[in-house]
Amino acid sequence: MAGRRRWTSEEILDAAADLLRTSDAESFSVRKLAAALGTDSSSLYRHFRSKTELLRAVADRILVAAMDGYRPRGGDWRERITALALRLREAFEGQPQLAAVWGRHASGGNGSRLVMEEVLQALRESGLPDEEIPARYHRLAVLIASLIASEAAVRTLTSEEYEQGMELFRVAVFGADPERFPALAHFARDVPPLGADRPAAFEEILAAQLDHIEAAIE
Structure with a gap:
């Protein structure tokens, strides 16, 4: 009787x-x-010790694919970081379930190293003192991963x-008692739902963080 096929890690x-394209990371199981x-x-389990380790490896492959053939397109350090962040966001658009995995767990794989190297190089070019770069990198990494995971959750x-x-949002906003929630009643027609115009919000929030770094350099 023929034995079972031996599957490779890849x-x-x-x-x-x-x-994972048809289920989320929470309902995913090794079984x-x-x-x-x-x-x-x-x-x-001979290849991956746990579900978390397996999910990290899948997420890291997205980072590897995103960085494959990537070369900075010139420009200054801000443009390098912005281009990288947008490239990562695009990479996770096709696999939004894994954006939360990447945001929750450091992958520790080669894809993660490639991303870290690019951001750290850009920050060194910015003129920041070396002793400030690790903390600035950490803030940027948390921000980018959080924004990507937030967009992916909607997808x-x-x-x-x-x-x-959307219906719950409309009820919460337009049904609010103006005496108890006067500011909400005042801005009700102008406040967009969280799912609205996320690409612009992504770039504006990232730009604000880069402004903060630039101010520190100056």
Whole structure:
């Protein structure tokens, strides 16, 4: 009787990525992945010690793909960081379920190293003293990962879930008692929902953080 096929780490990650396109990271399990591959969980644990380690590896492959062939397009340090952030956001658009995984866990893989190297190089070019760069890097990394995860969370909603959320937003805003919530009543017609115009918000928030760094340099 023929034994079960031995899956490579890359084949397991390919299958995990396919499975995550139709489910979220919370409902994803090694058992489900093993069933999709026609094997048992123990064979997968030989390659990855836990579900978290496997998810980190899948997320890191997105970073590797995003950085593949990437070269700074010239310009100053701000343009380098902005271009990189937009490239990462675009990379996670096709796999939004993994944006939260990347934001929650440091991948520690080669993709993560490539991203870190690019941001650190850009910050060194900015003129910041070396002793300030690690903290500035950390703030930027937290901000970019959070913004990408926030956008991705909206993309994982079904159209029905999105419409339900919009209706709840309208009820919360337009149904607010003006005596108890006077500011909300005043701005009700102008306050956009969280899902509105996220690309512009992403770039404006990132630019504000870069302004903060630039002010420190000056």
